[in-house]
Amino acid sequence: MPTPPDTLRPELDTLTTPVAWSDEEGAIVGCNAAFSRWLGVGARRLIGWPLAGLEGGEGRLADAMGRLDAADAPLRVRRSRLRYADGEECFADVWLSRRDDGGWLLEAHPVDEFPGDDPALLLPSALSASLKGLAHELRNPLAGLKGAAQLLSRRLDAETQGDSRELVAMIGSEVERLTALVDRLLTPAPPRPHAPLNIHAVLERVLRLAESDAGWAVRLVRDYDPSLPEFAGDSDRLMQAVWNLVRNAIEAGAANVTLRTRAEHAVRIADAVHPIALRLEIVDDGRGVPDELTERLFLPLVSGRAEGSGLGLALAQQVAREHRGSLAYRSRPGHTVFTLLLPMHVEDAP
Numbered sequence: 001m002p003t004p005p006d007t008l009r010p011e012l013d014t015l016t017t018p019v020a021w022s023d024e025e026g027a028i029v030g031c032n033a034a035f036s037r038w039l040g041v042g043a044r045r046l047i048g049w050p051l052a053g054l055e056g057g058e059g060r061l062a063d064a065m066g067r068l069d070a071a072d073a074p075l076r077v078r079r080s081r082l083r084y085a086d087g088e089e090c091f092a093d094v095w096l097s098r099r100d101d102g103g104w105l106l107e108a109h110p111v112d113e114f115p116g117d118d119p120a121l122l123l124p125s126a127l128s129a130s131l132k133g134l135a136h137e138l139r140n141p142l143a144g145l146k147g148a149a150q151l152l153s154r155r156l157d158a159e160t161q162g163d164s165r166e167l168v169a170m171i172g173s174e175v176e177r178l179t180a181l182v183d184r185l186l187t188p189a190p191p192r193p194h195a196p197l198n199i200h201a202v203l204e205r206v207l208r209l210a211e212s213d214a215g216w217a218v219r220l221v222r223d224y225d226p227s228l229p230e231f232a233g234d235s236d237r238l239m240q241a242v243w244n245l246v247r248n249a250i251e252a253g254a255a256n257v258t259l260r261t262r263a264e265h266a267v268r269i270a271d272a273v274h275p276i277a278l279r280l281e282i283v284d285d286g287r288g289v290p291d292e293l294t295e296r297l298f299l300p301l302v303s304g305r306a307e308g309s310g311l312g313l314a315l316a317q318q319v320a321r322e323h324r325g326s327l328a329y330r331s332r333p334g335h336t337v338f339t340l341l342l343p344m345h346v347e348d349a350p
Contacts, residue, residue, distance in 0.1 A: 017107060018092070022051040024102030026065060038110055041084040051104060054082040064096050065104055073097075074107075082108065091330065111328070138178075146175045170208070177236060194232040194323075199278060200224050202235050203259050206242045210257070214250050223260040228278065231344040233323050241319035241327075244312035245282045245338050252286030252336070267341060269326050274343040277325070282338045289331040297329070316340075 012019045018035035022028050028046050036043040039054075052062035064077050074097040083089045092108040099105050149172040156165055207220050214220075242259075249257045260281040267277040289297060297313060313327075316338075320327040325342035 019107050021105045022103045026051050039084050142179050196230045197233050197235045198230050202239050205239050210246050218250055219256045221258040225261050237319045241316040244316045249284035254284035254286035256285050258283040276344045278342045278344050280340040284336050285334050288333040288336050
């Protein structure tokens with residue numbers, strides 16, 4: 001005789017992992033407390049709701065349920081967006097398995113955002129060669145820009161306004177940074193030793209660039225936690241990563257871009273748990289990430305704009321990896337958040 005659904009509840013209610021189960025028709029007959037809390041809806045309201053209906057109109061969950069036989073191993077449905085009726089979307093990797101009574105068991109592993117795939121594992125060698133060719137072609141114009149900036153700097157006299165001198169210095173600094181990036185693409189070298197840095201000093205450099213790039217068209221908001229300590233990192237590489245993210249937000253039509261910093265404790269990044277980590281969020285109200293790019297967003301040369309290079313997010317993710325951190329995102333039209341998590345080993349600071 002099939003196992004009555006309610007007999008599963010005492011065991012599963014002790015779990016912190018959200019779990020729900022359905023009958024052979026696919027209608028939910030029960031869930032544990034973690035599942036109802038996660039979705040933000042009472043367990044009784046979920047009874048009778050189609051399990052596949054939690055995913056809205058995407059159909060990936062329904063397709064997986066249709067392909068899963070009782071003898072099969074659990075099936076993973078990556079990057080699922082689940083919600084009840086018109087409630088808030090919840091993000092998770094989902095595991096499906098068949099129950100003895102012919103129904104389905106759904107186990108959700110929630111995430112705040114969708115992590116990007118590692119481009120180092122997916123980038124074919126031919127594309128790597130193309131990137132090196134592009135870097136080689138960039139060398140000459142960068143050398144010309146560097147020389148022009150140096151000549152312009154020499155012509156500025158002591159009476160020149162401070163803003164003009166600062167802008168010329170910034171041009172030279174950015175050309176140096178781009179030249180170093182090109183050199184790194186052509187002849188990869190071990191990363192520089194990390195040194196103590198103040199993340200807010202890095203962000204102020206980014207905001208100065210954004211103000212010069214966007215002018216008054218974009219409102220830039222600082223939401224900093226001033227109590228954050230210094231930590232060891234590469235300030236130039238972090239500045240490059242954050243600037244790529246901010247520039248993407250501006251180019252996506254954002255009217256408001258917020259840089260938010262917070263400290264998080266006992267954070268798991270990949271397979272390691274860190275006592276404290278920096279959570280840096282770049283929040284914008286632009287068009288959002290197109291659905292067709294969701295699975296490929298962090299791959300080089302993938303861009304939602306005809307004029308885009310598709311390198312910014314891949315480089316930002318590489319910088320996150322260099323700092324043993326992660327880069328993830330969540331997005332809908334009018335609200336996109338890219339989150340950079342970086343371990344903060346404050347003992348490295350002086």
